[in-house]
Amino acid sequence: MxxxxxxxxxxxxxxxxxxxxxxxxxxxxxxxxxxxxxxxxxxxxxxxxxxxxxxxxxxxxxxxxxxxxxxxxxxxxxxxxxxxxxxxxxxxxxxxxxxxxxxxxxxxxxxxxxxxxxxxxxxxxxxxxxxxxxxxxxxxxxxxxxxxxxxxxxxxxxxxxxxxxxxxxxxxxxxxxxxxxxxxxxxxxxxxxxxxxxxxxxxxxxxxxxxxxxxxTPQGIKRLAYGGDIVELYTERRALLYLKSFDGVKTILNKDVKDGVLRVKVLVDDASDRLVPIVKNLEEKGVKVLRANQVFVSLEDAFIKLTVGD
Ligand SMILES: Nc1ncnc2c1ncn2[C@@H]1O[C@H](COP(=O)(O)OP(=O)(O)O)[C@@H](O)[C@H]1O
Ligand SMILES: [Mg+2]
CATH class of the missing domain: 3.40.50.300 (P-loop containing nucleotide triphosphate hydrolases)
Known part of the structure; x- marks a missing residue:
């Protein structure tokens, strides 16, 4: 080529x-x-x-x-x-x-x-x-x-x-x-x-x-910096029992509970592939999902992550 x-x-x-x-x-x-x-x-x-x-x-x-x-x-x-x-x-x-x-x-x-x-x-x-x-x-x-x-x-x-x-x-x-x-x-x-x-x-x-x-690609570089894409869910606390076992979920980044609602950020391999199945799987287990979205990561943050300690 x-x-x-x-x-x-x-x-x-x-x-x-x-x-x-x-x-x-x-x-x-x-x-x-x-x-x-x-x-x-x-x-x-x-x-x-x-x-x-x-x-x-x-x-x-x-x-x-x-x-x-x-x-x-x-x-x-x-x-x-x-x-x-x-x-x-x-x-x-x-x-x-x-x-x-x-x-x-x-x-x-x-x-x-x-x-x-x-x-x-x-x-x-x-x-x-x-x-x-x-x-x-x-x-x-x-x-x-x-x-x-x-x-x-x-x-x-x-x-x-x-x-x-x-x-x-x-x-x-x-x-x-x-x-x-x-x-x-x-x-x-x-x-x-x-x-x-x-x-x-x-x-x-x-x-x-x-x-x-x-x-x-800009997307690929962000993935490299974070080890994947980040999705954020507003859901029930019980979601934590299942999330880690779903396909494509790498780890739970952080979580907090406010007024009984769990807000959790999850690292996945590919948000566009995984977001919909994650919500569906949770709902099949009877866990309500109030909101789910991919978290926008800036290239600037990715750059900082990639150059820390450099
Ligand atoms: N002709 C030169 N002589 C000595 N040092 C240079 C020369 N040109 C650039 N540098 C140094 O090389 C580094 C890279 O410069 P440069 O390529 O202009 O960076 P950038 O375009 O990314 O700002 C800088 O530290 C700069 O001071
Ligand atoms: Mg220059």
Whole structure:
């Protein structure tokens, strides 16, 4: 299988400091993949190695099967990059920036005019076309940076903390736009330190201190952190006689009784499979269930659990 990105034992030392520690990463074609972790985790360093901007101390990276160390030019042709820090020309206008990058990617004449026009419309930049990039607001700068990253219609878009420090409407806009790109078949590798945003990703790698501590779907990572899903029941105290014997029930996490009602949290292997049967089984034993639901666990809590003592 060819992955959009396949990093193997990727490592980077800065002096004696290991910023990226032998990570394996596989981004599938057509997915939104999140590289998630706190500041200093090693996300930007990883991305810069994927793009061939930084030479790994060890390990390899392939982008759509192309070895970055051997054919960086090819990789840049199929990849768009929006860096963490605004890196466009602040003393050029919005349109001049777009035209410059379009020409760097080999567009000329009418093709270039057309593409720039498309991007001005697509990213609602037309009203700012004659404004210097340095004078744009934060959100508009971000839209321009994304437009520039997409100027050559890449198959892979790499975005480094696109939503750091921007307002919620722009954050939402970005995620909606990523979903739209995914629909068009573009693969997206996005880094963020916002755990809530990472819920939008198809799959994630959780990074901490240069290492990948977990990877999988948001749901899968939460399961890994807790050893399963958590369901909460409001029921009769007698439920405790039976709960542990039901299929898929791993353990009772905590319980309390208030006004004669037992509230109990139970760890199960898969809440979507087990919740309904648990309620049914209890009722068959004559135990009333007042309420049953899966407990929402945040990625942030999962991350903390996975990195405790690390
Ligand atoms: N060029 C560099 N020289 C020395 N240390 C660096 C360099 N770039 C990054 N680092 C260090 O490597 C670690 C990871 O940085 P970075 O990849 O930027 O993390 P993140 O993007 O997750 O915030 C940090 O401790 C950072 O200070
Ligand atoms: Mg970074």
């Amino acid at each position: 060819i992955y959009a990105v396949e990093a193997t034992k990727l490592t980077k030392y800065f002096g004696s400091f290991k910023a990226v520690d032998s990570i394996d990463l596989k981004v599938r074609k057509g997915e939104i993949f999140g590289l998630l972790g706190p500041n200093g985790a090693g996300k930007t360093t990883t991305i810069r190695m994927i793009l061939g901007l930084l030479k790994p101390s060890a390990g390899t990276v392939k982008v759509f099967g192309v070895d970055v160390a051997k054919n960086r030019k090819e990789v840049l042709k199929i990849t768009g990059y929006m860096p963490q820090r605004f890196s466009l020309y602040e003393d050029l206008t919005t349109e001049e920036n777009l035209r410059l990058f379009a020409s760097l990617y080999g567009l000329k004449g009418r093709d270039l005019d057309e593409r720039v026009g498309e991007l001005l419309d697509e990213f609602q930049l037309r009203e700012y076309r004659y404004r210097l990039a340095g004078k744009l607001s934060g959100g508009t700068k971000q839209r321009l940076a994304l437009a520039v990253a997409l100027v050559h219609k890449p198959r892979l878009l790499i975005v480094d903390e696109p939503t750091a420090g921007v307002d919620p409407p722009i954050r939402r806009y970005f995620w909606e736009y990523f979903r739209k790109l995914r629909q068009e078949g573009v693969t997206i590798l996005v880094t963020t330190h916002y755990m809530d945003e990472a819920e939008n990703c198809d799959r994630l790698a959780l990074m901490n201190r240069g290492k990948i501590v977990a990877h999988g």
